[in-house]
Amino acid sequence: DAGVIQSPRHEVTEMGQEVTLRCKPISGHDYLFWYRQTMMRGLELLIYFNNNVPIDDSGMPEDRFSAKMPNASFSTLKIQPSEPRDSAVYFCASSWGTTTDTQYFGPGTRLTVL
Amino acid sequence: AQTVTQSQPEMSVQEAETVTLSCTYDTSENNYYLFWYKQPPSRQMILVIRQEAYKQQNATENRFSVNFQKAAKSFSLKISDSQLGDTAMYFCAFNDPSNTGKLIFGQGTTLQVKP
Numbered sequence: 001d002a003g004v005i006q007s008p009r010h011e012v013t014e015m016g017q018e019v020t021l022r023c024k025p026i027s028g029h030d031y032l033f034w035y036r037q038t039m040m041r042g043l044e045l046l047i048y049f050n051n052n053v054p055i056d057d058s059g060m061p062e063d064r065f066s067a068k069m070p071n072a073s074f075s076t077l078k079i080q081p082s083e084p085r086d087s088a089v090y091f092c093a094s095s096w097g098t099t100t101d102t103q104y105f106g107p108g109t110r111l112t113v114l
Numbered sequence: 115a116q117t118v119t120q121s122q123p124e125m126s127v128q129e130a131e132t133v134t135l136s137c138t139y140d141t142s143e144n145n146y147y148l149f150w151y152k153q154p155p156s157r158q159m160i161l162v163i164r165q166e167a168y169k170q171q172n173a174t175e176n177r178f179s180v181n182f183q184k185a186a187k188s189f190s191l192k193i194s195d196s197q198l199g200d201t202a203m204y205f206c207a208f209n210d211p212s213n214t215g216k217l218i219f220g221q222g223t224t225l226q227v228k229p
Contacts, residue, residue: 033216
């Protein structure tokens with residue numbers, strides 16, 4: 001299996017621009033998670049989906065962030081407009097079955113907002 | 115609120131030696147899951163080991179083992195015969211099935227294995 005795939009690996013953009021991060025979960029996994037990693041806050045869950053339906057988005061920092069999962073093999077995390085404080089590493093993870101199953105992480109996207 | 119604490123920001127160990135990373139957590143739940151993830155410089159988050167709270171036996175995966183003390187809410191990771199490739203940041207994580215199942219991570223411990 002190819003594992004969780006994320007693109008791009010690196011993104012540099014200017015403040016105010018729209019940023020879209022992409023994720024392809026492991027085939028057959030029913031759960032998809034978006035995490036953000038920063039030095040100040042560590043790893044924090046932004047949102048997660050079950051069978052393409054958003055279940056918990058309480059970690060989404062504000063309305064500038066949105067996430068979609070149009071089908072079982074693709075999800076996006078969009079930031080519009082982006083701000084310098086959004087600079088972080090964004091991880092996508094997926095798991096099979098219940099939320100207690102092991103989560104497998106993608107390689108992450110390092111986002112830099114200038 | 116559930117929390118996970120890793121009290122050792124940095125540690126080092128000589129190659130082939132044994133090292134133990136500490137983790138404590140706080141929860142009022144009885145059934146939950148604990149994990150150790152490794153994040154090498156490549157940034158990839160890699161599962162090292164997993165422990166179910168209802169299991170008394172400590173989990174082991176080759177050179178990696180845990181000391182799970184449920185009453186003390188402690189979950190330490192022991193790495194035996196340390197290798198240079200073990201150099202990474204290690205995160206302890208807690209997953210509470212009754213709280214949407216999201217992973218709550220500790221702050222991480224940076225481990226350097228010295229030749």
